[in-house]
Amino acid sequence: MTIRIVIAGPRGRMGREAVALVQKTEHFELAAVIDRRYDGQRLADIGGFAGADAPIYTDAARCFAEVKPDVLIDLTTPEVGKRHAELALRHGVRPVVGTTGFTPEEIERLTELAEEKELGAIIAPNFAVGAVLMMKFARMAAKYFTDVEIIELHHDQKLDAPSGTALKTAQLIAEVRPSKKQGHPDEKETLAGARGAAYDGIPIHSVRLPGFVAHQEVIFGGDGQTLTIRHDSLDRRSFMSGVKLAVETVMHLHTLVYGLEHILE
Numbered sequence: 001m002t003i004r005i006v007i008a009g010p011r012g013r014m015g016r017e018a019v020a021l022v023q024k025t026e027h028f029e030l031a032a033v034i035d036r037r038y039d040g041q042r043l044a045d046i047g048g049f050a051g052a053d054a055p056i057y058t059d060a061a062r063c064f065a066e067v068k069p070d071v072l073i074d075l076t077t078p079e080v081g082k083r084h085a086e087l088a089l090r091h092g093v094r095p096v097v098g099t100t101g102f103t104p105e106e107i108e109r110l111t112e113l114a115e116e117k118e119l120g121a122i123i124a125p126n127f128a129v130g131a132v133l134m135m136k137f138a139r140m141a142a143k144y145f146t147d148v149e150i151i152e153l154h155h156d157q158k159l160d161a162p163s164g165t166a167l168k169t170a171q172l173i174a175e176v177r178p179s180k181k182q183g184h185p186d187e188k189e190t191l192a193g194a195r196g197a198a199y200d201g202i203p204i205h206s207v208r209l210p211g212f213v214a215h216q217e218v219i220f221g222g223d224g225q226t227l228t229i230r231h232d233s234l235d236r237r238s239f240m241s242g243v244k245l246a247v248e249t250v251m252h253l254h255t256l257v258y259g260l261e262h263i264l265e
């Protein structure tokens, strides 16, 4: 069965890779794209998308109503991604959201909507298989090491901090690690922010520099030893096998799944 797909954010770093993925996958069809510009034009005509003959919409609701796709792949910005995911569900379209920056409350609301509409939806903070394994391994290690800090390193054009991956990692660790405040009880920041952000007492440090793509270290400390689990995405192609798996899987779901670890065998 051919899966008809709309991509939101096709001209972005991730969007371009997603367009290439859909083009080269036999059972995927690029039904349309949602962009901020070029309404009514065709993707192949705006430059840089040879062979991708799909109509461009700037109005997501009109796109879903006219094109009636099976799946939306959203790779935009946090505010836009939330709006698109909700609109998609309201139009009977299954969202696969790579966009990060959603709060737990927003994910909960989208879950309720997906269940009300009996539609599949996937929000994946990280589509790279290696990153998903890093998160799983970190959750495993947290049973044995309760002191942990996360350092995530990204390119300097990233809008959200901490990264969706770092937040998801901290959430997975918090599921198995007793809540605690780490470090010296009397420690004091002499420069605000020196100890990073904190999720359930787990410090998260965000580095933004040109040259990076997407990287994360989860460092555990115990008596006389440390354990570091690190993942590096060196190229955005690293995310595409996860996007493909999510699109195929969302067709068979009737609820929202948050995190690729739930669908990776």
Ligand SMILES: NC(=O)C1=CN([C@@H]2O[C@H](COP(=O)(O)OP(=O)(O)OC[C@H]3O[C@@H](n4cnc5c(N)ncnc54)[C@H](O)[C@@H]3O)[C@@H](O)[C@H]2O)C=CC1
Pocket: 008, 009, 010, 011, 012, 013, 014, 015, 034, 035, 036, 075, 076, 077, 078, 080, 097, 098, 099, 100, 101, 124, 125, 126, 127, 128, 160, 239
């Ligand atoms: N889940 C994952 O594995 C990954 C997720 N991401 C996330 O994906 C999102 C996009 O990342 P990048 O591609 O690096 O960003 P980017 O800035 O290169 O691309 C975002 C695109 O969204 C478009 N956009 C903004 N508002 C729009 C609107 N109203 N309608 C349609 N398009 C709109 C922009 O024009 C831009 O082309 C971010 O939230 C990022 O954190 C990035 C890499 C991997």
Ligand SMILES: O=C(O)C1=N[C@H](C(=O)O)C[C@H](O)C1
Pocket: 100, 125, 126, 127, 154, 155, 158, 159, 162, 163, 164, 165, 166, 213, 214, 215
């Ligand atoms: O913006 C990015 O680049 C990335 N965003 C995702 C995140 O916030 O975790 C996934 C990956 O780290 C790349």
